[in-house]
Amino acid sequence: MTASSTSLRNLLLGNRFRRGLLKTVYIYSALFVYAVLFLLPFYWMLNTSLKEPLRVFQIPPDWYPNPVVFRNYLDAWVNERTDIAAEIPVYNYAKNTVIITVNGVIATTFSSALIAYAFARMDFPGKRAMFLGVISTLMIPFTVLMVPQFILWKNLNWLDTFLPLMVPYWFGSAWNVFLLRQFFMTIPLEYDESARIDGATHWTIFSRLIVPLSKPALGAIGVLAFVFFWNDFLGPLIILSKPQNFTLTMYLANFSVAFVRTTPWHLYMAASLTIISPCLILFFFSQRAFIQGITITDFKR
Structure with a gap:
């Protein structure tokens, strides 16, 4: 085995002192997939919170709000309520x-x-x-x-x-x-x-x-x-x-x-x-x- 092939093998597979490129790519790819799975519900909450009411259950769904309605965050706290605690701020x-x-x-x-x-x-x-x-x-x-x-x-x-x-x-x-x-x-x-x-x-x-x-x-x-x-x-x-x-x-x-x-x-x-x-x-x-x-x-x- 030549020196170049040995260095290429160590680069891809690594050795006991250094992690190989393939293992590094695999680890970061798995972490990226897990991060997307965990962040997807949070993103969907954010996406829904900025939508108009008629676009919330639209099929196919909108993956980004259009138009962006920032007023929803104000209406969520000051909108007209009908419950028994409506008089409580x-x-x-x-x-x-x-x-x-x-x-x-x-x-x-x-x-x-x-x-x-x-x-x-x-x-x-x-x-x-x-x-x-x-x-x-x-x-x-x-x-x-x-x-x-x-x-x-x-x-x-x-x-x-x-x-x-x-x-x-x-x-x-x-x-x-x-x-x-x-x-x-x-x-x-x-x-x-x-x-x-x-x-x-x-x-x-x-x-x-x-x-x-x-x-x-x-x-x-x-x-x-x-x-x-x-x-x-x-x-x-x-x-x-x-x-x-x-x-x-x-x-x-x-x-x-x-x-x-x-x-x-x-x-x-x-x-x-x-x-x-x-x-x-x-x-x-x-x-x-x-x-x-x-x-x-x-x-x-």
């Missing part, structure tokens, strides 16, 4: 969603970090058993807990208030505790020992050492929590009954009965894209920290 639903989301992000991140610190950096009797107990709660589906939780909130007179959607998350989340504990365990214990020699307490170590070193993991937890609370529908649906307490997801669920006669799908898609846009913007600007936190980047000693 849409920004009230946004305010309720923001209150629940901000509280949820702060509460679950802070409380989960404290619990994870105890499991990762402190020694106390029964620590492993308690951690296994916390993790085992991940196997319990929410549908099993809906009725007991509803009875509990009813006995506490918390129904139709934000308290059941805010207070429980100040006691941590099992998944967040697990993720943060694994990240905290990658930080060398020598840092804690050096801080204790200087007289640092557990709170000082946690707030001035562990938290600054764990920004990627905390950022990932924050992003996941924001997406969860912003898009949460089942929780508010069970707890809230007064229209003035509804969230944006509940408003969107009632969109089909909020307008005259039938569902205006072009407005429905415009409202849906407007509601999910904060999640998309947040992930776009924090994707690096999110990916680093999820992959649990190791620290070098």
Whole structure:
């Protein structure tokens, strides 16, 4: 085999040090196909949200809106509604969603970090058993807990208030505790020992050492929590009954009965894209920290 043929073979098939051109083309082609499949529904939502009503179900379908109707995004929020909550402005639903989301992000991140610190950096009797107990709660589906939780909130007179959607998350989340504990365990214990020699307490170590070193993991937890609370529908649906307490997801669920006669799908898609846009913007600007936190980047000693 000549040198030129060997170099051509290494270029196409690669070797143990370098990936070949054929494998690279195959990987990127597969990623492109998967990206198109995932983005196609989102594009169709965007396409429908910019169409005229008569063109939404046109056969054959229009793959791009003509003409482009940007007014749909305004009409989706201020159009004439006929539901029982017609007198309630849409920004009230946004305010309720923001209150629940901000509280949820702060509460679950802070409380989960404290619990994870105890499991990762402190020694106390029964620590492993308690951690296994916390993790085992991940196997319990929410549908099993809906009725007991509803009875509990009813006995506490918390129904139709934000308290059941805010207070429980100040006691941590099992998944967040697990993720943060694994990240905290990658930080060398020598840092804690050096801080204790200087007289640092557990709170000082946690707030001035562990938290600054764990920004990627905390950022990932924050992003996941924001997406969860912003898009949460089942929780508010069970707890809230007064229209003035509804969230944006509940408003969107009632969109089909909020307008005259039938569902205006072009407005429905415009409202849906407007509601999910904060999640998309947040992930776009924090994707690096999110990916680093999820992959649990190791620290070098």
